[in-house]
Amino acid sequence: MKAHFFGATSALLLALASSPVGAQTTVVDEGTFVLRENGREVGREVFAIRRSGTGPGAVVIAQGRVDLGEADDLVTSLEVSGEGFRPATYAVQVEGAEPQRIAGRVAGGRFSARIISPAGEMMREYLAGEGAVIVDEGVAHQYYFIAQQLGESSFTVPLIIPRQSRQVSASVSVGAAESLTIGGQQIAARRLEVRPTGLPDRTVWVDAQGRVLRLEIPDRGMSAERVAVPGS
Numbered sequence: 001m002k003a004h005f006f007g008a009t010s011a012l013l014l015a016l017a018s019s020p021v022g023a024q025t026t027v028v029d030e031g032t033f034v035l036r037e038n039g040r041e042v043g044r045e046v047f048a049i050r051r052s053g054t055g056p057g058a059v060v061i062a063q064g065r066v067d068l069g070e071a072d073d074l075v076t077s078l079e080v081s082g083e084g085f086r087p088a089t090y091a092v093q094v095e096g097a098e099p100q101r102i103a104g105r106v107a108g109g110r111f112s113a114r115i116i117s118p119a120g121e122m123m124r125e126y127l128a129g130e131g132a133v134i135v136d137e138g139v140a141h142q143y144y145f146i147a148q149q150l151g152e153s154s155f156t157v158p159l160i161i162p163r164q165s166r167q168v169s170a171s172v173s174v175g176a177a178e179s180l181t182i183g184g185q186q187i188a189a190r191r192l193e194v195r196p197t198g199l200p201d202r203t204v205w206v207d208a209q210g211r212v213l214r215l216e217i218p219d220r221g222m223s224a225e226r227v228a229v230p231g232s
Helices: 009-013 141-147
Strands: 025-037 040-052 059-067 073-081 086-095 100-107 110-117 120-127 155-161 166-182 185-196 202-206 212-217 222-226
Touching: 025 141, 040 141, 059 141, 073 141, 086 110, 120 166, 141 185, 141 202, 141 212, 166 212, 185 212
Parallel strands: none
Antiparallel strands: 025 040, 025 222, 040 059, 059 073, 073 086, 086 100, 100 110, 110 120, 155 166, 166 185, 185 202, 202 212, 212 222
């Protein structure tokens, strides 16, 4: 049985059935990934990304839950704002044998995170440079925010990884259009090669709107794949 050290916090972080920012909210993407390690199914990730407003006043909230059976589960909530999807706040709760909660906020070009665990509380702070994206370890749907910077050529993006208490630079190269089979249906996709400094390379396939279809981290034998095409 998993240890729920933080009680009902997950209910506050994740309410997929409710509107995260009130009325006038549009669902950008929602769905489920099946998670595999070395070809064996190990869990599921359920998520929703919702948008309120347009232009500089837009707010996007991405919420998800990663269920990993006997391993630690994750509950995440990420808020970004404006046309550039600038990170504003982030919270992640780890449920399991080593429970942890991280609550962070971006202000003044820095990401400040409060980390709480049974061992105590600590603070971490690191730069949140221009174009920075929060992509936490073990969460597939957050790669959507890398895809929103997608153009026709390669680019570099600062990645904030809260569960590792670090920021790294990642090069992103854009491949040609491909065809994927998702949930028995063919869908056009773009292939992105993401190479974070000091971390394993990862490949992400996204659709024309930047919605994540598949994620692979070959060095870890890990993959996450949508169970159905977006919008179905």
